[in-house]
Structures are given as C-alpha cells and as structure tokens.
Amino acid sequence: MYRFYINKTDDDYHFMELARVFLPDDSFETISYSGNPVAHLIGDNSYFVNEKGSNDREEIKREFYGLLSQITGMAPPWGTLTGVRPLKPALELCRETSVGSMKKTVMEKYLLSEPKASLLADIADYQLSYVGGIPWEKASLYIGIPFCPTRCAYCSFASNVAPAEEHALYLANLLREVSYTGRLAKENGTDLESIYIGGGTPTTLSSGQLEELIDGVASAFGIDPASLEFTVEAGRPDTITKEKLDTLRKLGICRISINPQSMKDDTLRLIGRDHSADDIREGFRIARETGFEVINADLIAGLPEENLKDFESSLGEMIDLGAENITVHTLSVKRGSRLRENDPAYFRHNAETVSAMLDLSRDMLRSSGYRPYYIYRQKHQIGALENVGWCLPGKHSIYNIRIMEDKQTVIGLGAGAVGKVYHPAEDRLERIANVSNYRIYSERFDDIISRKNEYYK
Numbered sequence: 001m002y003r004f005y006i007n008k009t010d011d012d013y014h015f016m017e018l019a020r021v022f023l024p025d026d027s028f029e030t031i032s033y034s035g036n037p038v039a040h041l042i043g044d045n046s047y048f049v050n051e052k053g054s055n056d057r058e059e060i061k062r063e064f065y066g067l068l069s070q071i072t073g074m075a076p077p078w079g080t081l082t083g084v085r086p087l088k089p090a091l092e093l094c095r096e097t098s099v100g101s102m103k104k105t106v107m108e109k110y111l112l113s114e115p116k117a118s119l120l121a122d123i124a125d126y127q128l129s130y131v132g133g134i135p136w137e138k139a140s141l142y143i144g145i146p147f148c149p150t151r152c153a154y155c156s157f158a159s160n161v162a163p164a165e166e167h168a169l170y171l172a173n174l175l176r177e178v179s180y181t182g183r184l185a186k187e188n189g190t191d192l193e194s195i196y197i198g199g200g201t202p203t204t205l206s207s208g209q210l211e212e213l214i215d216g217v218a219s220a221f222g223i224d225p226a227s228l229e230f231t232v233e234a235g236r237p238d239t240i241t242k243e244k245l246d247t248l249r250k251l252g253i254c255r256i257s258i259n260p261q262s263m264k265d266d267t268l269r270l271i272g273r274d275h276s277a278d279d280i281r282e283g284f285r286i287a288r289e290t291g292f293e294v295i296n297a298d299l300i301a302g303l304p305e306e307n308l309k310d311f312e313s314s315l316g317e318m319i320d321l322g323a324e325n326i327t328v329h330t331l332s333v334k335r336g337s338r339l340r341e342n343d344p345a346y347f348r349h350n351a352e353t354v355s356a357m358l359d360l361s362r363d364m365l366r367s368s369g370y371r372p373y374y375i376y377r378q379k380h381q382i383g384a385l386e387n388v389g390w391c392l393p394g395k396h397s398i399y400n401i402r403i404m405e406d407k408q409t410v411i412g413l414g415a416g417a418v419g420k421v422y423h424p425a426e427d428r429l430e431r432i433a434n435v436s437n438y439r440i441y442s443e444r445f446d447d448i449i450s451r452k453n454e455y456y457k
C-alpha cells in the first residue's frame with residue numbers, strides 16, 4: 001500500500017483522482033497533513049508531497065504527478081488534468097490570451113503532452129470559429145428512452161431489455177412529463193436551442209410511438225422540430241426500419257446517430273450485440289435514402305480482442321460511408337457493466353494499443369477533412385484517455401457542445417435523465433436528476449413531476 005502525505009491541501013479528492021490514473025484504487029491512500037512531516041508515522045511505501053509548503057494547488061499536483069511517474073514509470077498524456085471537461089480551462093485561457101498561448105500554458109501548468117495540447121487547441125479553434133458565444137438564456141432538452149434490444153457488455157447506462165407493453169406504459173408517463181414541463185417552459189418563456197432524444201436506444205420504440213413522442217414534444221414546448229437542432233439516437237441498427245426513419249424525417253428531424261462501435265462481426269458478438277456489420281451498412285443505406293442531413297457514428301477504441309487493424313478498418317468504413325459526425329470513444333469500463341464484473345481492472349489493460357488507435361483516428365479523420373469539435377473524459381477509461389467528437393466543418397452538434405460547456409440549462413426528461421439549471425449570476429449549475437430505473441420512474445411519477453418545478457423556482 002502506498003501512502004501519500006500531501007502537505008497543505010484541503011481537497012484530497014483531486015489528488016486521489018490523479019493517483020487513480022496511475023495506481024489501482026486499493027493500492028494507495030492520500031492523506032492531507034500540515035506542519036512537520038516527521039510527526040507522521042511512515043512506512044516503506046510512504047511519500048511526502050509538498051514538503052516546502054506551497055499554497056499553489058497546480059504546483060503541488062505537478063510535484064505529485066512527477067512522483068507517481070517515478071514510482072510507476074507512466075507518463076499519462078493528460079498530465080494533472082483529471083476532470084471530465086478538459087476543454088473548459090483551455091477555452092478560458094484562449095479567451096484571455098490566444099489559442100497558441102493556451103497551448104503553451106496547458107503544457108506547462110497541467111503537464112499535458114504536446115499532442116493533447118494540440119488537440120485542445122484544434123477544438124478551441126473550431127468552437128471559436130464555428131460556434132460563437134453561448135446563449136445561456138436558452139435551454140437544451142434531453143429525453144431518455146431507457147430501452148435497448150440487448151445489453152452491451154460495457155453498458156452502464158439506463159438501458160433495459162423490456163417487453164412492448166412496458167415501452168407503452170413508459171411512453172404514456174413520459175408524455176405526461178413532457179406535457180407538464182412544456183407548459184412550464186412556455187409560461188416561463190424558455191427558448192430551446194436544441195433537443196436530443198437518447199437513452200438507451202429511442203428507435204426501440206415503434207414508428208407510431210416515435211411520432212407520438214415527437215408530436216408531444218412539439219406541441220408541449222410550442223416548437224417546430226425542423227426549426228432547431230433535433231437529434232434522435234438510432235444507435236442500434238437492429239432497431240432501424242425504413243418506416244421509423246421516414247417518420248422521423250416527415251416530422252422534421254434531420255440528425256440521427258447510428259452507433260456501430262465496431263464493424264467487426266466477432267466483436268459485435270463478443271460485446272453482446274444482436275446484429276452484424278451488414279445491419280449497420282443497411283442502416284446507413286436507409287438513412288441516406290431517407291435524406292438525413294447529419295448522421296453521427298460512434299466508435300469505441302479498446303473493445304475486447306480488437307487490434308489496431310480492426311479499429312482502422314471500422315473507422316475507414318465510417319469515413320467511406322460519409323458519416324458527417326464520427327465520435328471516437330475510449331472504452332470506459334464502469335461499475336454496473338458486465339465487462340467490469342468479469343475483470344474489475346479491465347480499463348488498466350491495453351493503454352498503449354488504445355492510445356495508438358486514438359492517434360490513428362486523429363490522422364485518418366484529419367486527412368479526410370474532419371475537425372475535432374468537442375471532447376470529454378469519463379472515469380475508468382482505458383489509459384485515462386478521452387472521447388472526441390469529429391465533424392465535417394459546420395456539421396457539429398450544438399447539443400454536444402452545450403452539455404460540455406455547463407453554461408446553459410438542460411431540461412432532462414425520462415428515466416435516467418439528468419437535468420441542470422444554470423444560474424448565470426453565480427455561474428453555477430444545479431443538478432436535477434430523474435431516477436434511472438424505468439419501473440421506479442413510473443411508480444414515483446408524481447414526485448418526478450413535482451421536481452420539474454425546480455427548473456423555474
């Protein structure tokens with residue numbers, strides 16, 4: 001057991017998160033202390049950090065990073081940055097100075113590797129050129145459909161395999177929540193900037209149910225779906241039919257997401273998907289024929305038993321299929337997923353291969369005309385790496401950008417939805433989460449409805 005005694009810190013959490021990047025959870029302790037280190041009992045694997053007593057947290061983190069690197073021989077490329085939103089501090093620096101000097105600062109202050117600093121610079125550059133200011137007075141709307149045809153091995157989302165009658169019961173309650181919240185939003189003059197229906201896999205619903213839901217949203221919030229960015233996830237190709245996609249287009253939806261994760265049949269089987277790569281090709285064909293303006297495709301680097309060639313071939317095919325957005329995720333193995341149950345340390349393997357996959361994705365996507373436009377990190381990602389959304393210029397998803405900025409209210413409806421109220425005066429977000437279990441959602445529906453008032457108190 002390693003014991004790290006950190007002088008003059010009252011935020012043990014950040015140091016613990018940094019140590020986690022290098023070491024398994026049960027192999028270390030971080031302990032705050034102040035004063036004379038000799039007063040502390042230390043064993044063979046005990047180390048003192050910040051003996052000189054600096055008050056600069058970033059300086060102490062840099063020292064801690066150096067110590068952890070020395071012990072483990074690792075040099076994680078995100079340096080001392082452990083947060084979910086690495087772009088946030090970078091964008092603030094860009095606004096104060098320039099993209100070029102931001103890059104230099106993040107390398108010095110947070111010890112980012114040059115490629116990661118360049119990635120942040122490219123994303124900042126894209127957002128500053130194509131997205132502009134943040135309309136904090138507007139809101140985003142997220143609606144969760146917590147059903148999928150099967151559960152993927154790495155899934156930790158609110159996703160369930162449920163019979164059709166449970167879909168119907170869920171939808172009936174969801175429509176009541178939509179109607180109640182839409183009325184509140186109209187009374188308070190809320191202007192929606194974007195809408196995202198995710199989950200789960202929304203296209204698990206039938207064509208008629210999708211129509212009922214989108215009509216319900218349009219009338220409750222008083223919007224025309226064609227007049228704002230409106231995305232529906234059609235993640236699993238085994239839920240896609242021509243009828244459903246025709247319905248979405250007829251209602252004015254112009255963006256969908258088809259999420260292969262991999263184009264290798266063996267991998268799809270291994271992760272518990274009940275479809276083939278050919279089904280994904282067919283999903284794309286139907287979506288193109290139906291006339292969607294933007295198709296997003298999610299891929300995952302680090303899926304079980306995949307090598308660099310497998311990843312290259314999946315990505316190459318997405319580029320050839322002309323997906324306007326390609327989101328490259330690093331596999332995250334969270335609690336609640338089958339992969340994690342089978343091997344709790346899964347995310348500690350294959351960091352080098354996954355890192356090579358991300359480097360390859362950067363080179364292939366850049367040379368095919370894509371630009372990185374948003375980024376986030378999750379806990380328990382292989383190598384503490386990142387997820388990056390790439391787009392053809394001008395085809396970015398504003399919803400994805402806003403949820404990472406944390407400067408706009410997100411109204412969250414449905415099981416598993418997490419809403420946030422933005423308080424501009426204090427530049428603060430207040431979280432309003434619905435329960436994630438869809439059965440409890442239906443049972444506690446009255447509570448869920450009454451919490452909607454919190455968006456407007």
Ligand code: SF4
Pocket residue numbers: 147148150151152154155156157158159199200201235236
């Ligand atoms: S498609 Fe997504 S939400 Fe559904 S089971 Fe797989 S990972 Fe979970």
